[in-house]
Amino acid sequence: xxxxxxxxxxxxxxxxxxxxxxxxxxxxxxxxxxxxxxxxxxxxxxxxxxxxxxxxxxxxxxxxxxxxxxxxxxxxxxxxxxxxxxxxxxxxxxxxxxxxxxxxxxxxxxxxxxxxxxxxxxxxxxxxxxxxxxxxxxxxxxxxxxxxxxxxxxxxxxxxxxxxxxxxxxxxxxxxxxxxxxxxxxxxxxxxxxxxxxxxxxxxxxxxxxxxxxxxxxxxxxxxxxxxxxxxxxxxxxxxxxxxxxxxxxxxxxxxxxxxxxxxxxxxxxxxxxxxxxxxxxxxxxxxxxxxxxxxxxxxxxxxxxxxxxxxxxxxxxxxxxxxxxxxxxxxxxxxxxxxxxxxxxxxxxxxxxxxxxxxxxxxxxxxxxxxxxxxxxxxxxxxxxxxxxxxxxxxxxxxxxxxxxxxxxxxxxxxxxxxxxxxxxxxxxxxxxxxxxxxxxxxxxxxxxxxxxxxxxxxxxxxxxxxxxxxxxxxxxxxxxxxxxxxxxxxxxxxxxxxxx
Amino acid sequence: xxxxxxxxxxxxxxxxxxxxxxxxxxxxxxxxxxxxxxxxxxxxxxxxxxxxxxxxxxxxxxxxxxxxxxxxxxxxxxxxxxxxxxxxxxxxxxxxxxxxxxxxxxxxxxxxxxxxxxxxxxxxxxxxxxxxxxxxxxxxxxxxxxxxxxxxxxxxxxxxxxxxxxxxxxxxxxxxxxxxxxxxxxxxxxxxxxxxxxxxxxxxxxxxxxxxxxxxxxxxxxxxxxxxxxxxxxxxxxxxxxxxxxxxxxxxxxxxxxxxxxxxxxxxxxxxxxxxxxxx
Numbered sequence: 001x002x003x004x005x006x007x008x009x010x011x012x013x014x015x016x017x018x019x020x021x022x023x024x025x026x027x028x029x030x031x032x033x034x035x036x037x038x039x040x041x042x043x044x045x046x047x048x049x050x051x052x053x054x055x056x057x058x059x060x061x062x063x064x065x066x067x068x069x070x071x072x073x074x075x076x077x078x079x080x081x082x083x084x085x086x087x088x089x090x091x092x093x094x095x096x097x098x099x100x101x102x103x104x105x106x107x108x109x110x111x112x113x114x115x116x117x118x119x120x121x122x123x124x125x126x127x128x129x130x131x132x133x134x135x136x137x138x139x140x141x142x143x144x145x146x147x148x149x150x151x152x153x154x155x156x157x158x159x160x161x162x163x164x165x166x167x168x169x170x171x172x173x174x175x176x177x178x179x180x181x182x183x184x185x186x187x188x189x190x191x192x193x194x195x196x197x198x199x200x201x202x203x204x205x206x207x208x209x210x211x212x213x214x215x216x217x218x219x220x221x222x223x224x225x226x227x228x229x230x231x232x233x234x235x236x237x238x239x240x241x242x243x244x245x246x247x248x249x250x251x252x253x254x255x256x257x258x259x260x261x262x263x264x265x266x267x268x269x270x271x272x273x274x275x276x277x278x279x280x281x282x283x284x285x286x287x288x289x290x291x292x293x294x295x296x297x298x299x300x301x302x303x304x305x306x307x308x309x310x311x312x313x314x315x316x317x318x319x320x321x322x323x324x325x326x327x328x329x330x331x332x333x334x335x336x337x338x339x340x341x342x343x344x345x346x347x348x349x350x351x352x353x354x355x356x357x358x359x360x361x362x363x364x365x366x367x368x369x370x371x372x373x374x375x376x377x378x379x380x381x382x383x384x385x386x387x388x389x390x391x392x393x394x395x396x397x398x399x400x401x402x403x404x405x406x407x408x409x410x411x412x413x414x415x416x417x418x419x420x421x422x423x424x425x426x427x428x429x430x431x432x433x434x435x436x437x438x439x440x441x442x443x444x445x446x447x448x449x450x451x452x453x454x455x456x457x458x459x460x461x462x463x464x465x466x467x468x469x470x471x472x473x474x475x476x477x478x479x480x481x482x483x484x485x486x487x488x489x490x491x492x493x494x495x496x497x498x499x500x501x502x
Numbered sequence: 503x504x505x506x507x508x509x510x511x512x513x514x515x516x517x518x519x520x521x522x523x524x525x526x527x528x529x530x531x532x533x534x535x536x537x538x539x540x541x542x543x544x545x546x547x548x549x550x551x552x553x554x555x556x557x558x559x560x561x562x563x564x565x566x567x568x569x570x571x572x573x574x575x576x577x578x579x580x581x582x583x584x585x586x587x588x589x590x591x592x593x594x595x596x597x598x599x600x601x602x603x604x605x606x607x608x609x610x611x612x613x614x615x616x617x618x619x620x621x622x623x624x625x626x627x628x629x630x631x632x633x634x635x636x637x638x639x640x641x642x643x644x645x646x647x648x649x650x651x652x653x654x655x656x657x658x659x660x661x662x663x664x665x666x667x668x669x670x671x672x673x674x675x676x677x678x679x680x681x682x683x684x685x686x687x688x689x690x691x692x693x694x695x696x697x698x699x700x701x702x703x704x705x706x707x708x709x710x711x712x713x714x715x716x717x718x719x720x721x722x723x724x725x726x727x728x729x730x731x732x733x734x735x736x737x738x739x740x741x742x743x744x745x746x747x748x749x750x751x752x753x754x755x756x757x758x759x760x761x762x763x764x765x766x767x768x769x770x771x772x773x774x775x776x777x778x779x780x781x782x
Contacts, residue, residue, distance in 0.1 A: 007722045008691035011773030012684065048751050 018441035019158075020053035022117055022126040026144050027135035028058025028069065028099065032164065034076035036195075037135060040433035042077045045093045046086065049438055053125035055096035057116045061103055069099040082431060096124055104140050110147045128157030131441055135164055137243075142180045149184025162191045162440050165256055166247060167449075170465070171458035178451050187451060191440045196257040197447040198432030201395040201421060205264050205362070206273075208389065208397060215387075216269070218366070221345045225384060226495075228363040229261050230502055231351040234307055235358070236480070237329070241320035249299070249331040253351040255461045259286065260449070261391075262347055265362055266337045275445040279453060286456035288338045294467040298487040300330035302354040305480030312354065312480045326475060329353040332488040333464075334495075348492050350499070354480035359502040360391035383414045386500070395421035395429065504580035512616050515577050519596055522581035531595075533765065534618045535562045536626040536646060538610070538638070543629035543655075550627075550757045551597075558765050561596040561619050565610055567638065573604030575613065611641035623647045625765055631656040634665040643673045650764045652678035653710040660713050660782045670775050676764040678757075679710040680774050685750035686737055687718065693745060698723065700742050704730040707737030715740070717781030718773070 023041075025033055044050045058069050074094065078085045098116040102109020120126045132148060134141055141163070152159065161181065168174025181190050196202055209215055218224070231253050237244045244252060263282040270277040291297060303314035316323050330352030337347065364387040386400040397419045405411040421429070439447055478485040483499065492499055505518045535558065539547035544566055551562060578599040598617060602610060618624055626646040632639045643649060649669065656662050669675055690697070703719055705712035709731060716729035719742075732739075736754055740747040755763070 006691060006694040007724075008687070008694055008697075008719075010722065011771060012688055012691060014688065 016438070016442055017049060018051045018438070019129050020051045020125055020127045021129035021131055021157075021441060022055045022057060022120045022124075023131045023133060023437075023441075024057045024059060024113065024117070025133045025135055026059045026104065026140070027133075029060035029062035029064070029072070030135055032135045033058070034073070035080050036431070036433045037133065037437070038073045038076050039081035040431055040437050042081045042090065042093060043083050043431065043434050044438055046083050046089050049434075050093075051126075051441070053127065055098065055120035055124045055126055056093075057113060057120070058097065058099045059102060059104070059109075059113055060099075061101065063101045064099065066097060066099040070094050070097045073097070096120065104136070104147065105143045107147075110151060114151050128153065130157065130159045131162065131437075132160070133162045133164075133437075138166060138168070138177070141177060145180055145184055152184060158189075158443070159185065160189050160191055160440050160443065161185050162193060162437070164193050166243075166251060167192055167256075167454050168458060169247065169251060171455065171462050174454050174458050178454075188443075188445065190451075191436075191445055191448045192450075192454065193436055194256045194260055194449050195432040195436065196260055196391075197449070198434075198436040199391060200429045200435075201389070201391045202261070202264065203447070204395075204397075204421065205389055206278075210269050219364075220341045221343055223366055224345055225365045225367045226346045226348060226497060227265060228361075228365065228500055229258060229265070229347065229349045230359060230361050230363075230499075231258055231261070231349075232355040232357065232359045232483075232502065233353050234355060234481075236302070236312060236354050237315065237318050237321065239319075241318055244329075245321060245325060245327050248328045249351055249353065250328060250461055250464065254331050254333075254349070255457050256449070258349050258351050259289075259457045259460070261360075261362060262289070262335065262337075262349065263453075265364075266342055266347070268341070273446060275448075278446050279450045283450065283453050283456060284339075285337055286453055286460075288342075289335055289456075289460055290338055291333060291335050291460070291464070294464075294470075296334040296491065297464050297467070298332050298485065298491050299328035299468065299473065300332075300352065300478045300485035300488065301325070301327065301475035302329050302352075302478055302480045303476030305354065305482065307354065307481045314476050314480070315354075316476065326472070328475075330355075330478060330484045330488070332484060332491055334491060346495065348497075348499070350484060350488060352484055356481055356483055357502065358393065361502055362389040362391065363387070363500050364389075365500075388416075390421075397421075504578050507577040507579065509574040510577050511575070512613065515579055515598060515600075515617070518577070518579035519581065519598070522579060522596075523594060531560050531619050531622060532558060533560045533622050534624045535560045535765065536614055536624060536642065537562065537564045537629065538626060538642065539564060539566055539629045541566060541568070546757075547627075547629050550761055558762065559595045561598070561617065563614055563617050564597070564599040565614070566599070566601050567607035567610075568601050568603045569605075569607040571601075571603040573606055575603065575606055576601040608637050609641070610638050611645045614642070614645060618645075623768065625650060627651075627761060629655065631658065631662060634662075634668075643669060646673060648674045648676060648764075648767070650676045650678065650761065653714075654679045654682075654708050656710070659710055663713070663778045663782050667775070667778055670770070670778075674768070674770045675774070676767060676771065677710075677714070677774065677778075678760045678764065679708070680714050680777070681760050681763055682755070683711050683715050683718075683737065685752075686715065686740055686747065689747050689750055690715075690719070690740065690742060693742060693747065696745065697742050699725070700727055701725075702728040702730065702743055704732070704739075704741040705737065706732040706739040707734045709733070711737050713781040714774075714777050717779070718777040720780040721776035722773075 025037060027033060074090060077090065100109060100112045100116060102112060121128055134144060136144065168177050209219060263285040266285045267281040270281045301315050305312060315321060315329050316325050332350035335347040335349060366385040368384045383400065388398040390396050398416045400414050400416050402412045403415045405413050436447060489499065505522065507514055507518060537547050547564065580597045581594045582597060583594050600613065602613060606613065624646040625648045626642050627650045653659060666675065700719060700723060703716050705715055712729060712731040716727055719727045
């Protein structure tokens, strides 16, 4: 209700609290539910951000009672939530939990889910509003969505569907998946999660660019030499080998997180911060992306090496990984955004596992000063200005500038001016899943990917994967604990540049 | 380790700040936070500040007037470090406690001005009831961007609101008593349109909260709303006409929470100003 209708709302900082609703989690006994979804729900409950009338129905194959499931979720919250555990907050949340043990294709089981939802509507006032969360492998999507479609009651409340990545494994499968979803749901009811978009620092990219007058005038090919985006992990494949073997770095990170970071870096200013305005601008960037040829994409796979002084196994030695696996654990690329702002400005991107350290950064490297009078005396100490956006860890922004070394003469060194996100704002950064689950309940899709974005992302990946099929690289080709294969260095060195050392 | 300086100068205070900063943590500031705390309010001010600097990295300048002492300035200079969540790095907040002795107590602006961090907003938390015609208030109002008071620390209500109103055109004003009522105001707003023609509000709670709530209803509804006030330490019950307002969820915010909220607010608050005007 606007203040024109209700004068008492003027000046009140109203919390964004969703309508009463029930959340149905498919895959309720899985890792994602325990590590991310429930800790996020608890943090939202602690801050009074959940609807007053709320309930959660967990659905999974694991045979257990509601009481057992609730106990497991309580332990998960105690272990993984960012906030201290408070019994009263948990008890209020737990009183709305229901669990249904069923196969997703079982009619009786799905009827039991509907019965639990009706009971929540009646006893807890959830009003027929539904958020369905598919925290399951993609193979189960179609069955669940069709079952939901059959039982959907369109006469009452709203419905939203949260879909976890991976969204397909190529353009054709993503199209098919979209078609499946759109048989039962409209596009504005579908919320495709890319959890990177829920990170505060990723959203801060938009604030940095569009709330500061000094950056946008120089945010183009005239002033920027190139851009480097790094999504580096020091961990290996861990327990995800089953998925990773068929996905690789290009589907796991490049297709979604990395291309989203490219889109946010390169996009034009949206007219406002509404879902379609932001996504329209991102999709334009994704449509403009091209890679100059197969040599502009390199891949790698880690062998044995040292991480933090400890010897770690090579990828092919990991549990559940084929000993001859040709799956890439590293990908680097040179991309171009073909538009007026970015023509001929390379975006060098890289992502990989078992790299030297965990770090996600966007580095905007500006052109050198056109005629530095100190060039001779500065030597290697004077480098071009770099604006560094640290997505994780040490979230914040740094600007590298040249400064005079105190003393006689004119010696110049590069120094960093740092803005540390957690240093200036001490409220504690919310987890990405808190923001995204709340936004889905509120029906705000700004931080979710739209079907056409996913389509463009896969179009690029399909082209690369098709080219990769024609050759067979020698794997492993980089040691764990390094910054990737030699070919990645050559990719950028051919242009007379080098990767920055994160 | 804090440095204690007796009968010192501001140049010495600044040198001490630089020395303290050399310990290595990154200085991050979002504002200069000036606190005017007469001796009677000093302990309460220190309690509120404990934990606040971690939430709002800033340079805090705590001013305690001691007009009867021999003229001079005593200072305690400290740089407090706080770990950054999820990072190995630390950030530093600066705290400068100044005792303004003798005539210095009458010239706080000239002492604060050199210590302000340039280009960042200046908030002043005034503990207790300001001396409305005092030079200290006049001077600090001219220097700061926002004056934060708590009218529940005053004794002259509702007449003091008249004096406060005279500051509205000169500086943005926040009142912690007003902030305390926010959760209740949200609950009352939810009663719209049923309370469009409200005639009476009954408030059990502190007097300033009750006055401001009644003033708010009068100014927003543009009608006379009678106030029936029953004393209480916190707002416990509100009835608008015959309708009992549902209590807000969660625990009441702490004094640090309330001040912290105000330090995130910029610009004038016309809703508050109208409520004060109608509270008399």
